[in-house]
Amino acid sequence: MNQFSTNLLAGNFDNVGKILESFLNQWWGPLLGVLTAAAAILGIAAGLKYMLASQSGDEQKLKQAKNFAIGIFVGIIIVFLIAALVPVIVASFQSWFDNDAQEFMSLFVNSVI
Numbered sequence: 342m343n344q345f346s347t348n349l350l351a352g353n354f355d356n357v358g359k360i361l362e363s364f365l366n367q368w369w370g371p372l373l374g375v376l377t378a379a380a381a382i383l384g385i386a387a388g389l390k391y392m393l394a395s396q397s398g399d400e401q402k403l404k405q406a407k408n409f410a411i412g413i414f415v416g417i418i419i420v421f422l423i424a425a426l427v428p429v430i431v432a433s434f435q436s437w438f439d440n441d442a443q444e445f446m447s448l449f450v451n452s453v454i
Contacts, residue, residue, distance in 0.1 A: 361431045369427065376420050383413045426452070 387410040394402035429452040 359435070362435055365428060365431050373420075373424055380413065380417050380420065383416075384410075387413050 387406065390409055391403070391406040394406040433452065
């Protein structure tokens with residue numbers, strides 16, 4: 342059995358919070374940058390699709406273009422919600438793994454409220 346699974350089964354979570362925080366510090370910014378760029382590209386594509394559909398006068402294409410734009414808007418909202426919640430969740434897990442119950446409960450209460 343490797344060291345990680347041995348520590349996990351023994352209830353030794355000392356490094357888990359540090360690993361999560363390291364991941365968040367290294368990859369979260371670039372990941373959000375890529376998602377933002379993808380949203381911008383899809384937004385431009387939705388605008389072009391809507392313009393072409395409105396010029397053609399086809400109601401079915403216009404409806405599809407509107408649904409495409411709504412889907413992109415909902416996706417952007419979901420990404421922003423995830424971007425806001427992930428650091429709080431990681432901080433909560435790190436506090437929990439560090440066996441600091443009072444800090445964990447205050448982070449949990451503040452994130453829920």
